[in-house]
Amino acid sequence: MVVFALALCSTAVPTGSVESAEAAATPAPRVLFVGDSSVSLYNNRVGSYQRGWWSYVAAAKGWTPMKDAEYGSGYLRRGNSCTGTRYAHRLPVVSERKPDVIVVAGGRNDAKKCVAGKLVPATTAELARLADTYFDELLTRATAAGVDKVYVLSPWAGDFPVGYKIRPIIRDAAQAHGFTWISTSFIPRNYTTDGLHQNASGNRLIRDQVLAGMS
Numbered sequence: 001m002v003v004f005a006l007a008l009c010s011t012a013v014p015t016g017s018v019e020s021a022e023a024a025a026t027p028a029p030r031v032l033f034v035g036d037s038s039v040s041l042y043n044n045r046v047g048s049y050q051r052g053w054w055s056y057v058a059a060a061k062g063w064t065p066m067k068d069a070e071y072g073s074g075y076l077r078r079g080n081s082c083t084g085t086r087y088a089h090r091l092p093v094v095s096e097r098k099p100d101v102i103v104v105a106g107g108r109n110d111a112k113k114c115v116a117g118k119l120v121p122a123t124t125a126e127l128a129r130l131a132d133t134y135f136d137e138l139l140t141r142a143t144a145a146g147v148d149k150v151y152v153l154s155p156w157a158g159d160f161p162v163g164y165k166i167r168p169i170i171r172d173a174a175q176a177h178g179f180t181w182i183s184t185s186f187i188p189r190n191y192t193t194d195g196l197h198q199n200a201s202g203n204r205l206i207r208d209q210v211l212a213g214m215s
Helices: 015-025 053-061 092-097 124-145 160-176 200-214
Strands: 030-035 064-069 101-105 112-115 118-121 149-153
Touching: 030 053, 030 092, 053 064, 053 101, 053 200, 092 124, 101 124, 124 149, 124 160, 149 160, 149 200
Parallel strands: 030 064, 030 101, 101 149
Antiparallel strands: 112 118
16 A cells, blocks of 8 residues: 655744734824814924924824814813814714824813803813813723823913913813823914914924923
8 A cells, every 4th residue: 555645834934024014913003182273283294394293293102193173172162263162072082083092282272261152251260170071071981992091281372371370270180180291381482373373393392392291
């Protein structure tokens, strides 16, 4: 009787190649930037004069950036000349997009609130209440979505005396919920386009301070 033996050949794959392939297949962490015009007015294009600080930060950290930002909005104030939303109105985005990291930037607009479609002065007590309510819900949604980290900052240009009143309120509310507060300096006028919104130098200034605060 003739017995035919079938040889099974296996191709050895170097371990390093497998690990490299697995790393390449792992998607980059996704970061959601929540904010006002300090986020909404700027883009994610390398080399653009309008490239946002958030774009630089995402690139440096190896993250895929997503925006949830509206001009003029805040914790207290509705955006788009009182026809838009507060940050709290946009919280469902956290549950929908399920980011890995969240960065909340704002507060500059919250010295005023919308009443009957018009801007009127707001009190610090009103801001404290709504900031606390917002962070309560953000914490709930972030936890449910499996968010790894939440950072909070308040980019600020112009009206510096008001900034000294508003920023501590946001900082205290954020820290009370276990979020990381990132301190940023007030933006000099020559780092803005109009005294309020950062230019290219202003975006790089915020970038450097945010990255330092994340390290």
